Amino acid sequence: MNFVSSIVLVDIALLAMLGVVAVAIIRLKSLFAIVMLSGVYSLVSATWFVAMDAVDVAFTEAAVGAGISTALMLGAMLLTARRVKTPDKAGARRWGPFLAVFATGGLLIFASTDLPAFGDPNSPANSYVGKDYIERTPSEVGPPNIVTAVLASYRGFDTFGETVVIFAAGVAVALLIGFGERALAFSGQRSVTPEPVSPDDHHMVLRVVSKLLIPLIALYAFYVQFHGDYGPGGGFQAGVIFAVAVILNALIFGLSETMDAVPAGAARAGAAFGVLLYGGVGVVNLLNGGAFLDYDYLFETPAPGSYDPHHWGQHFGILLVELGVLATVASTMIVIFYAFAGRAPEIRDEDW
Amino acid sequence: MLIAAAVAVVVSMALMLARAIMGPTLYDRVLAVNSFGTKTVLLMGLLGFLTGRPDFLDIALLYALINFVATIAILKFFRYRSFQIPLSGRGVGGSDG
Amino acid sequence: MADIAAFFAHWAEPLRVWLGTALALAGGVLVTIGAVGVLRFPDFYTRLHAASVTDTMGATLLLLGMALLAGWSLVTFKLALIWMFLFLTSPTASHAAANAAHTAGLEPIVGRWRGDDKSEDGA
Numbered sequence: 001m002n003f004v005s006s007i008v009l010v011d012i013a014l015l016a017m018l019g020v021v022a023v024a025i026i027r028l029k030s031l032f033a034i035v036m037l038s039g040v041y042s043l044v045s046a047t048w049f050v051a052m053d054a055v056d057v058a059f060t061e062a063a064v065g066a067g068i069s070t071a072l073m074l075g076a077m078l079l080t081a082r083r084v085k086t087p088d089k090a091g092a093r094r095w096g097p098f099l100a101v102f103a104t105g106g107l108l109i110f111a112s113t114d115l116p117a118f119g120d121p122n123s124p125a126n127s128y129v130g131k132d133y134i135e136r137t138p139s140e141v142g143p144p145n146i147v148t149a150v151l152a153s154y155r156g157f158d159t160f161g162e163t164v165v166i167f168a169a170g171v172a173v174a175l176l177i178g179f180g181e182r183a184l185a186f187s188g189q190r191s192v193t194p195e196p197v198s199p200d201d202h203h204m205v206l207r208v209v210s211k212l213l214i215p216l217i218a219l220y221a222f223y224v225q226f227h228g229d230y231g232p233g234g235g236f237q238a239g240v241i242f243a244v245a246v247i248l249n250a251l252i253f254g255l256s257e258t259m260d261a262v263p264a265g266a267a268r269a270g271a272a273f274g275v276l277l278y279g280g281v282g283v284v285n286l287l288n289g290g291a292f293l294d295y296d297y298l299f300e301t302p303a304p305g306s307y308d309p310h311h312w313g314q315h316f317g318i319l320l321v322e323l324g325v326l327a328t329v330a331s332t333m334i335v336i337f338y339a340f341a342g343r344a345p346e347i348r349d350e351d352w
Numbered sequence: 353m354l355i356a357a358a359v360a361v362v363v364s365m366a367l368m369l370a371r372a373i374m375g376p377t378l379y380d381r382v383l384a385v386n387s388f389g390t391k392t393v394l395l396m397g398l399l400g401f402l403t404g405r406p407d408f409l410d411i412a413l414l415y416a417l418i419n420f421v422a423t424i425a426i427l428k429f430f431r432y433r434s435f436q437i438p439l440s441g442r443g444v445g446g447s448d449g
Numbered sequence: 450m451a452d453i454a455a456f457f458a459h460w461a462e463p464l465r466v467w468l469g470t471a472l473a474l475a476g477g478v479l480v481t482i483g484a485v486g487v488l489r490f491p492d493f494y495t496r497l498h499a500a501s502v503t504d505t506m507g508a509t510l511l512l513l514g515m516a517l518l519a520g521w522s523l524v525t526f527k528l529a530l531i532w533m534f535l536f537l538t539s540p541t542a543s544h545a546a547a548n549a550a551h552t553a554g555l556e557p558i559v560g561r562w563r564g565d566d567k568s569e570d571g572a
Contacts, residue, residue, distance in 0.1 A: 013362045024373045036385045067418035074429045203439040209541045231407045248421045254438025341435035353470045360477030364484035379550040387500045409527040420538035427549045
């Protein structure tokens with residue numbers, strides 16, 4: 001059995017597991033189990049992306065889907081319920097949604113028969129602009145990771161839009177749920193029933209290991225950030241990993257201690273600063289005579305016909321915008337986590 | 353021959369998934385999901401080796417850390433129902449330890 | 450001495466590959482045994498024992514086998530890092546799960562296990 005067919009077997013096994021997990025998520029009634037299984041779903045998706053050679057996507061899926069989403073969904077469960085609510089209408093009378101789902105699924109499957117083969121060099125995605133990017137990145141932009149070159153330089157507008165969207169999401173959550181400190185003040189009135197004090201220290205192992213791990217996770221976030229030019233990584237993944245370090249701190253040492261270490265105001269300011277940095281780089285390019293986010297004009301107006309073999313403008317431009325993305329993503333995740341975690345539990349003890 | 357090890361890891365992932373779906377208590381599920389994550393880390397490392405792209409090890413390293421945080425989040429949350437209480441010594445009472 | 454050195458230099462390369470592959474296969478087998486154990490054991494605490502012990506050891510063997518196959522390179526360093534993180538976090542997560550289950554009141558099955566006619570301690 002040669003290697004290609006065994007990768008196909010691994011793909012089939014992973015997709016089968018995805019299907020099984022999806023069915024299980026639909027059938028289970030306990031929301032805890034569903035949250036955990038949705039983390040497993042994201043994880044299997046990330047492994048499948050790895051098997052299909054899409055490494056940056058797998059990175060983001062593993063960090064966001066399996067890490068942050070679990071913690072935030074648990075925070076959302078604080079404010080809602082623990083079990084799935086049984087629907088009022090009987091199953092046979094919900095034919096409307098069934099029809100819609102089956103029609104859409106059938107259309108998608110029919111359309112997927114027209115997709116090009118995996119890795120086909122003549123497919124439209126690989127022919128026109130894609131081929132240009134691959135051929136021109138070494139001479140125009142520079143970094144070995146073409147995904148980063150496309151993301152930060154060729155398609156810098158799109159990434160700017162994504163950063164602003166993440167910032168807007170953080171603003172929306174903060175407006176809806178409230179900032180951490182105000183919610184924390186409310187929580188003093190209705191706190192969780194304290195458990196009886198016991199003389200043993202149950203959590204020493206956890207505390208010691210977390211004290212080792214939290215700085216290592218933050219350091220790994222910076223490694224991913226700066227290594228994004230050469231390998232999988234970049235600002236988005238690094239921001240999420242940094243937020244995971246802060247969340248681990250909050251889990252082990254308590255929310256108020258974490259809010260002392262990373263104040264909510266600093267997180268809000270960081271989110272705005274990231275977008276400002278990204279937009280500021282674009283404006284500097286405008287002031288120097290180029291287009292918005294054209295990094296060749298970052299330092300000075302280049303003389304016509306000159307060629308910079310080091311691509312300093314591109315290099316520093318990509319560095320600065322990735323820093324902006326890191327600041328916004330990490331700060332927004334922290335803002336959202338503080339907003340959810342700062343709320344007092346709404347569920348009474350009997351309903352838990 | 354590493355393919356055989358990869359197949360073994362995939363089989364064990366499927367078995368762990370069965371336990372995660374079946375497990376009568378929440379703790380069985382937490383155990384199964386944590387173990388599933390560890391096996392995924394190993395599978396990603398093996399896949400990276402087999403395809404000749406050692407960049408995958410970054411993702412495996414990332415997931416080894418994220419798996420731990422997700423497990424601790426679920427356990428703490430199931431017990432204390434809040435993110436605000438620190439895991440300090442001498443039991444916890446809702447105030448700073 | 451020179452011929453011993455020559456003997457090792459000649460056989461080191463295939464020995465490294467062979468040993469690495471054998472260790473990786475052993476790790477895979479151990480991981481599978483652990484998964485079978487988690488499926489078949491009757492109680493949470495026994496399943497925890499099966500999962501955590503075989504996971505950590507199987508991961509160690511697999512990563513050591515891959516490191517031997519990779520030789521001295523950056524890949525080996527990253528594998529060593531993964532091993533260190535797994536070694537730190539996997540037993541800690543098992544400890545946290547057992548601790549949480551025990552303080553929540555989940556009782557282990559004690560005494561002789563007589564098969565399925567003895568009911569499980571579920572919740």
